[in-house]
Amino acid sequence: MWVKPWKMKEGFLIGGGLLFAGMLLQVATGPIRWELFAWPVNLIVLILLLAAVGVMFALGRKVYAFEWMMHEGAAVPCLVYAAALTILMGLLPQVRVGGMPWLSQMLRFWPFVLIWTWMMVISALAALNHLLRWKVKEIPFILNHLGVVVAIVSATLGSADTQSLQLTAFTGEPEWRAVDDAGTVHEPGLAIELHKFTLEEYPDHTPKRFASDITVYTEDGKAVQGTVEVNKPLKVNGWKVYQYGYDVKYGTESPYSVFQLVHDPWILWVYIGIFMMIAGALCLMLFMAPKPMRS
C-alpha cells in the first residue's frame, strides 16, 4: 500500500477518506446550502478550484499523488463511488424537506458532492495532461474530459444564480409580479400582457396544443410581441418565458395563462460543455473505439 506505482486500492482508500470527511462536514455544518453559492461566491469557488487544479498539475512531476490522479487507475475508484452514490440516490426517495437523514437529500449530502468534485478534479487534470502534450489525436480525449467538467461545474456553481419564477397573467391585464417555489413575490423587471390564450384538444379532451399570444414589456422600454407555447419559449432580456399552464377547470375558456420565467446566467457555459461532450461522444465511436479484430 502507498508504494509506487499506486494501484486502485489507494484510490478506493482516498474515496473512503472523502466519504468520511464528507460525513464529518455533514455533522459539523449540516446539508450543503447551495443558495450560499450565489454570485460572486460561485466565481470565487470557481477561481479556487481552477487554481487548485493548476497547482496540482504544475506539481505533477514532483508530487506523485498528483501525477497518479491524471490516469485511469485513479478514475476507476472515483467512478465506482460516484456510480454507487448515484444508484443510492435513485433507490431512495428524494425529498426537499424531511425524509431520511442525509440520504434523502443526496444533492446536499457532503460525501456525494465531495466525490463528484473529486471526479471533476481528476477529469480536469487528465484533460490538461493531454492538452499540454498537444497532438490532433488527443482532441477526442480532451473534448470528453474537459466537456464534462465545463458542463457539470458550470451547472453546479450556476445553480444558485438561476431564477425560476411563475407568473399568472389574466387576459388584457399586464402582470409584473411573479412567485418563486417558496411563494415569495418577485418583480423580475418585465411584465406580461396576455392577449389571447388558445387551447386545442384531442377528441378524448387531452390537450393537444396550448399557446398564449403575449406582449412582454421590459423595464428599459421594450415591448416584445410573440406567441409562447410548450417547447417554444420566448427570449426577452436574458429571461426565457415558458408556457407553463392554464385554468384546467375552464379549458379553452381559461381566463388566464401561467408562465414560467427562467433566468440562467451560466447557461452558455453549460451549453459549451454539452456540445463538447456531444462532439466527444462522436469521436468516441469514430476514433477512440479499438479497431475491430478479425481472426
Added chain:
Amino acid sequence: MSWDSFVWFALTAVLLWAAGAFFAWKERKPLVYACTLTGIALFFAFILGMWISLERPPLRTMGETRLWYSFFLPVAGIIVYSRWRYKWILSFSTLLSFVFICVNLLKPGIHSKSLMPALQSPWFAPHVIVYMFSYALLGAATVMAVYMLIRKGKTTEKEINLTDNLVYVGLAFLTFGMLFGALWAKEAWGTYWAWDPKETWAAATWLCYLVYMHLRKAKPGEWQTACVILLVSFVCLQICWWGINYLPSAQGLSIHTYNVK
C-alpha cells in the same frame, strides 16, 4: 397502418432474419445481407406506417419503444456481423428481437393519436431513437459479457475486442440520448437537468459504463471484473428504461411517465 397488421409484418421480418441467421452459419454472405436487410426494411415500413397513421412518431408508449428496440437489434446484429463475421450474432439478435416482438403482441400498450404538448418537439424522435439504438448495442455487450464469463478460459482477444466496441459505440449513443434530452428539457421546461428519477438512473447507468471503459484501460487483464461491471450496468439501464415504474422511490415523481392515463 394499424396495429392489427403488426403480427404479419413482424412475423415475416422474423422469418427473413432467421433465414439471414441460417445463411450466416452456412457462410453464404450475399444471402445473409439480402435476407436480413429485407427484413429490416419491412419492419421499418411498419414503423413508418404507424408514424403516418398515428400522425406522430411512434415513440410515446413502452410498447412503441419496444417496437424500435426489436428493430434496432437486427440492425446492430448486421453491423457486428459485417465487421467481425461472427456466425452466431444474427441468430442471437433475431431471437432477442423475436422475444420483444412477442411481448408487444401480448401487451401492445396504448396507441392513441394523442401526444401531449411536451412531447411535440423536434428533439422527441432523436432523443428516444438514439437511446433505443444504444440499448440494443449495450444489450448485445451484456450477452457477450455473460458468454465470456461462462466460458472463462476459452475467451479470445477477438471477443473482448467486440465487447469493447459494442460498449464504446453504445456509450456514445447513450451520451447522445442523454444530452439531446438535456437540450430538449431546457426548451420544454427551462431546466436541462432536474434529477428526476429517470435522469438519476440515466446518470447512474452512464457512470457504470464509464467504470467499465476506464477499468479496461487501467487493467486490460481484468476483463472478468469488467464483464461483471457490464452486468451491473445493464441492470441500471433496465431500471432506467422501465424499472423505475416499479420503484417506490420514483412513484409519482417522474415527469418521464407518459403512457399513464
